[in-house]
Amino acid sequence: MWIWQQPDWPHFSWQEKQLLPLLRQLQQKRGMLLGRASVADDSDAQTLDTLLTNILSSSAIEDERVNAQSVRSSLARRLGVSLAQPYPVSERSEGLATMMMDAITQREQPLTLTRLFQWHQWLFPASEWSLKRLNVGMLRGDEPMQVVSGRIDRPTVHFEAPPRNGLEQQLTAFIDWFNHSRDDVLLDPLLRAALCHLWFVTLHPFDDGNGRITRALTDLALAQADSQSIRLYAMSASILARRADYYRILQETQRGALDVTAWLVWFLEVLDDSLEQALATVTRMQNKARFWLQHNSAELNAEQTRVLNRLLDGGEQGFAAGISASQYQKVAKVSKATATRHLAELVEKGCLEKLPGGGRSTRYQVKY
Secondary structure (H helix, E strand, O other): OOHHHOOOOOOOEOOHHHHHHHHHHHHHHHHHHHHHHOOOOOHHHHHHHHHHHHHHHHHHHOOOOOOHHHHHHHHHHHHOOOOOOOOOOOHHHHHHHHHHHHHHHOOOOOOOHHHHHHHHHHHOOHHHOOOOOOOOOOOOOOOOOEEEEEOOOOEEEEEEOOOOOOHHHHHHHHHHHHHHHOOOOOOOHHHHHHHHHHHHHHHOOOOOOHHHHHHHHHHHHHHHHOOOHHHOOOHHHHHHHOHHHHHHHHHHHHOOOOEOHHHHHHHHHHHHHHHHHHHHHHHHHHHHHHHHHHOOOOOOOHHHHHHHHHHHHOOOOOOOOOEEHHHHHHHHOOOHHHHHHHHHHHHHOOOEEEOOOOHHHOEEEEOO
16 A cells, blocks of 8 residues: 555654654754854855755756756856856756746745646756657646566566546645645644655656656745755755665655654754755865965965865865875876975965874875
């Protein structure tokens, strides 16, 4: 029995005792994030990076490839951010950017079937999907909607959506709930976002794009919960990092009863990870700003500045364990002797410090 076949569908239930500690923790982190971001510089650039990551990750979850530079240019124009090297936009990148901005900036507008259809049209512009037969901007066809894998003659059905007959009524019920539940003081806004995600993806109302529209709806619900912090974290990126687990928990929940505590816990834990990543990013930005304020009078060459910014930006390419002379040589594109001299100068000027160790294994990190 699928969850939508339960007699009381869609009246979900959950165990509050398991959720309250997570909800308190999330509220605290959202407050910390807003507080730190309020004193950070370059907030527009951070918003651009966050929204871009969210769009790219949501597409990657469905194995859809998009042109990151094109989407970046589309977002930058809507945010009023100037890019040093603008990239040509496409109808597809414009649609993805428009859908994201509609979700997080038009949060006061009610959800309607027309709005969902518009999102679907932005997701599948006719000029770029002419070879793919889809019902674009309308509900799916009459054939069963199933998520399957395996051999054609022996498919494994992971999920089957409600039948087409009666889908309009089910979707209308969801839209009514979405619009009215925002004012329900007894429903935590973060739980509302999690329920929205589960409910809509279970309805699976479109031929394609259901996952991406589900996550856009989740962003809308989170924007309604907190109009500011949603610009600072990318929940789809945290879902992408747990993609197999994401599909597992959805499958288990959609095959289960109406007590969806396990799904809510999973959703809140992923949201918590998103906030942790955002807090780390804001902290790096603040540390970088303080570093350059402290060293604004240092006479550094272009190569030294480039390597320092790489270290200050952190991330996968940020040399978390420190940078060696050979790595400096590659990043700065200088000779081995020049790399050694540059590093010695940076240590002398107080920009870097040596980590324990010596010889060829000597590594250096930023000195704050």
